[in-house]
Amino acid sequence: MPAVVLVGPMGVGKSTVGRLLAERLGTGYRDTDDDIVAAEGRTIAEIFVDNGEDAFRAIEKGAVRTALAEHEGVLALGGGAILDPDTRALLAGHRVVYLAMDVEEAVKRTGLNAARPLLAVNPRKQWRELMEARRHLYEEVATAVVPTDGRTPEEVTQQALDAL
Numbered sequence: 001m002p003a004v005v006l007v008g009p010m011g012v013g014k015s016t017v018g019r020l021l022a023e024r025l026g027t028g029y030r031d032t033d034d035d036i037v038a039a040e041g042r043t044i045a046e047i048f049v050d051n052g053e054d055a056f057r058a059i060e061k062g063a064v065r066t067a068l069a070e071h072e073g074v075l076a077l078g079g080g081a082i083l084d085p086d087t088r089a090l091l092a093g094h095r096v097v098y099l100a101m102d103v104e105e106a107v108k109r110t111g112l113n114a115a116r117p118l119l120a121v122n123p124r125k126q127w128r129e130l131m132e133a134r135r136h137l138y139e140e141v142a143t144a145v146v147p148t149d150g151r152t153p154e155e156v157t158q159q160a161l162d163a164l
């Protein structure tokens, strides 16, 4: 079982904070997006374009299940992993830290990043919709919520450690 699972929207800093957290806990870091890219031999954007979001979600669900069973350290999930009800059920009993940010912070951090297929057009509108659809799902699986707005990765890491 992972020491900590990190959830939260893309760009919130799950991988940066996850690596810092793993260092502080003296454990490894793993990211389900990286697992998917390694297993598929293509980028996440390519999977979205070639096969669509539903196919990506099916791959992601398997990757999350495997990583939850195998990994002992810090595990970061892709921002949309919590959309899947089976994944949410699997997270019960885990220590899950939700790294939160508001819409304006999200737009600022990810604004023009074309590598993120869900934000290709009108990022502010898409962020608003994403946050509205997902905020309660992050809250549902979280055992701790750490706001990240205006905070450095080191500060967020400390807050996550304090919340464990």
Ligand code: S3P
Pocket: 008, 009, 010, 011, 014, 033, 044, 077, 078, 079, 080, 081, 116, 117, 118
């Ligand atoms: C997604 C988040 C991404 C990646 C994919 C879809 C989402 O992960 O899994 O682009 O639906 O929010 P990060 O949160 O690691 O960027």
